[in-house]
Amino acid sequence: LGTGDRQRLARAYEVYLATGKPITDFQKNRQPPVLKDGEWIGFALTPPRAKLYQKIDRRFEGMLMQGAMEEARQLIKRDLDPELPAMKAHGMPWLAAFARGEITAEFAAENAKRDTRRYAKRQFTWIGRQFPFWPRIPSPEPEDRLRVILALYREIDSPVEADYS
Template identity: 85%
Template sequence: MHPAILIHGPTASGKTALAIAIARRLGGEVINADSMQVYRDLRVISARPDAEEMDGVEHHLFGHVDAATRYSTGDWLEEARREIKRVELKGKRAILVGGTGLYLLALTQGLSSIPPVPEDIRAEVRAIAEAEGAEGLRDRLAPVDPETAERLGTGDRQRLARAYEVWLATGRPLGHFHDERQPPVLNDGEWIGFALTPPRARLYQKIDRRFEGMLMQGAMDEARALMARNLDPELPAMKAHGMPWLTAFARGEITAELAAENAKRDTRRYAKRQFTWIGRQFPFWPRIPSPEPENRLRVIHALYREIDTVKEADYS
C-alpha cells in the first residue's frame, strides 16, 4: 500500500487546500484530523471545507458529529483506522490533514491507555475549575501529580482539569498512563508527515482576515443556534475558537468589536501553541516554511515519490 500522507500545521496555514491539491495530483482521499471540523454544527467557525473547495475529492470524518457529543481522541482514532483501511482497499492514498497534533501523535505513536472518566467526576472537576480557576486546579493537582502540575503551570486550565479528573477517577498520575500506550494505527514506513511552518506575521494577518470572513459567512448564526440548544459550555464544540466570545456578545455582555478582537487574539495564541507542539512532538517531520501552494506541492511530491519508490523496491 502507498504510505499515508500526514499534513499538520497551525490554524489558517492552508492545510486543507494543500491536502486537496495533493489528493488530486496523487490520486488520494482526504481524512480529517481536526477536532473541531468533526462537528456538523461548526461549518463556518471551524473553517470546514465546503463542496466547492473539496473539488470532487472524497472527504471523510468532516461534520459527522453532533455538538452535544464529547468526541474524544480515541473516538477519532478508531474512525480514522477504519477510513484509512477503506481508502487503501480502493488502491488510493490516504491523506490525513488537521491542526490537532494529538490526533496525529496517537495515529503514529499510539494512544495512552487512560480509562474513561465517569461523568460525575467530570462535573465535579468542572465545578472546581469554575470556582477556583487554573491556579486552584494546579494547587489540588500538585500534591498528587507534581510532575504534571509543574509541566502545565497555571496556563492551561483544560489540561489541568483533565489531569486532575484522571487522578480522581484512577488514583494514578497522568504520566502513569503515558507509559502504557496502545499500538499505533500507522507503523514506521506506512506514513510520511509534513509540518507547515509559514512566517508567523503573515499567518497572524491571515487569521485576522479569516475570522472577519467567518463573521460575514454566518459564524454568528452558528453561535446563536448552539446557544439555543442550551448545551454544556464545557463541551468541546462550545470551546471552538471564537465561540465563547461570540456567545458573550449574543448575551449582550460585550460589544461586537471586543468579541472579534478577543476571538482573533485567542486564535493567534492557539497558532503559537501549535508551532510549539510541532517543535516538541514532531521534531523530525520535514518543515515546509513556504506559504506558496506550488512550492509546498513540489516538496511533498518529491519526498513522497522518493519514499513510495523505496517502498515499491522493497516488494520487488
C-alpha cells in the first residue's frame, strides 16, 4: 500500500482492528470462485447518458427537498474531519460550503449535481475499460433489460430455464 493511499490504509487498519490479522492474510487465502470462467456472463447496464444525468439531477433535487441542506448543517456543527467518507459523499462538500455560508444554495446544488454526473461518466469509462467484451444493455427499463439478457442467453445456448412471465 502506498503511504498516500489513505482510503486503502484506513481499510487495512479497520480489518486488522476487527480481526487481529493483516488484510494481506485475507487476500492471500482467497477461496476459488463459485462460478468458473465460462459458467457465467456479465452485462453492463449503460442507460442513455442524457436520461441518466436527468435522473441524477432529479434525485439530488429530491434529496434537497427531503432535508439534505439541514443534514449538511448538522454535520458541519459536529466539526467532523473533512476526510471522513460522510464528508466526501456526493454533494456533501458543496452542501457543507453552503452551510458555512461560503456559497449560495443554487451554486452548491448545481455543482453537486455536476460532480455526480462526472462520477457517473467515470463509471461508464471504468466499465468500458474493465469489461470491454460484456454486452451493453442501454435501456433503463427493467423489462427491456430482461428481454436483452434472455435473448443473449438463447444466443449462446445457455441452459437457463426460468419463467419470467
